[in-house]
Amino acid sequence: MEYAKSPRNTVKRIPKRGFYDQETVFSILDDGFLCHLGFVIGDQPYVIPTSYGRMGTRLYVHGASTSRMLLATAEGIPVCLTVTHLDALVLARSAFHHSMNYRSAVIFGVARLVDDETEKMEALYCISEHILKGRWDEVRGPNTIEMKATSVLRIDIEEASAKIRTGPPGDDAEDYQLPVWAGILPLKKGYDPAIPDPRLEEGIEKSPSISA
């Protein structure tokens, strides 16, 4: 499936880096769990970092019932949810051709508060699985008070696009002879070893979700 190109989602700067197929967009969403969610109150844009989960063509974000973001969006307001994976610095022979290798997905839709308790629980499970697969089933699940303190927003994806850069620098032809080191500097990915809670009781081993 391809998202139709509109004035809203069309990649204008370096169009060859733009992708509109659902598979590419979903692969970028599924490779992360931190998004930056944009919304508007009055004329003022807000951009808030938050975790998310994807279930089919829906995205879910959660937060405390008191948070500004969720209060603002409870009635259904337009949002832009952006996920960016920075893969490498691209070091060219000229300042101008310096760049980054990245994969970003920009999602447009309307965010609405989830009222249904079953959907809300499924959404929280989905967000948790996005962050650390298998963890949900290893821990104490949410009780009634905790569920009340948590709000969940659903965003049905209306339009989306991805932007991707990969590969070595692209220098001007005459710059390749400059005596300047060029290449890429990849960013480290993944996790360092887990650090136990100082209050962890002795003899409790790391659960499978963490070891994986």
Next chain:
Amino acid sequence: MEYAKSPRNTVKRIPKRGFYDQETVFSILDDGFLCHLGFVIGDQPYVIPTSYGRMGTRLYVHGASTSRMLLATAEGIPVCLTVTHLDALVLARSAFHHSMNYRSAVIFGVARLVDDETEKMEALYCISEHILKGRWDEVRGPNTIEMKATSVLRIDIEEASAKIRTGPPGDDAEDYQLPVWAGILPLKKGYDPAIPDPRLEEGIEKSPSISA
């Protein structure tokens, strides 16, 4: 210096994680180079990943002269620039108390196109130094055509706040006896070894900015 608390920048969810002093905000800005810039066209929010630099109380972002973001903001429009460093997953004994350790800075201001050529060059230098200190002086500087193809926006910081979480999970008292591994899972930081451009000529050593 402290930023005054307003409805716009006050951290409402878990207020104890909110910081309003310039030193904390600047330290978060200076520890990164990728931001998510939010702006509004019509009623529609847009959130675009881009690099930035800080010079005193000003932030600079750049892009091609044709990009949507820069065209929209040339006349001076309100923006929200957010920088997030994700430090660790916080794995609690209950689903509800799962969290992340992070440092985020949310900046409010008006973005304006930089017309002055000297300021524009200084801004590009500033952004470059933010990403990889020392690199600018090792490579070919921008020529007239490249400067024309590049636009720079200046954002004077009007209001800002930071939000920080550190430390181990905070579980409910009765959950500490659960046989569940708890602790933090730190995200890797820094760079993997540099990968040379396939077209790099033999005998060119890595420059000091990269080795550092």
